[in-house]
Amino acid sequence: MKKKQVMLALTAAAGLALPSLHSAPAAKAAPLHDISVSMPSSDSYIIKAGKLNVRTEPNHKGKIVGTLSSEQKVTVNGFVNADWAHIQFKGKKAYISTHFLMKTASQVKTAKQTAFYAPTPKNGKAKKLSSGTEVTFHGWGFSENGGFDFTWAFVEYGGVMGYIQTKDLQLR
Structure with missing residues (x-):
């Protein structure tokens, strides 16, 4: 599925207005060794696929050990590159594609003074936010291939959707 199709599907599923996501940041996904993501203590996501395969390995060749249904909640324990999320499934370590996940909202604060870009970093105006400003975290930007x-x-x-650099947020 192409990036625009994924974003349209996620936008519709989330009930968000199209302009808030149609030009989300499209940076290349960071290589595995560059990813360092602090996970909130209850990092909950919702499945946005009819049925999502649960696999033993973080790739499409991993054995399918089950499925998760649309709208089902799942707790993500970590990420393997931008395309796979590590979860517990029936008491065992398993993986699901990030392409069909939508983050449930959580409150976080800025770790330092930072810029808030709306609607996107590329097309938006930056507004400065002070350290300790509370924002609602809805998820990650999208890579060119539709992952995170x-x-x-x-x-x-303030009722506006936009982007902040992840490194500038207190996610724990």
């Missing part, structure tokens, strides 16, 4: 781009956090501030 952990460089950018998709947030809401």
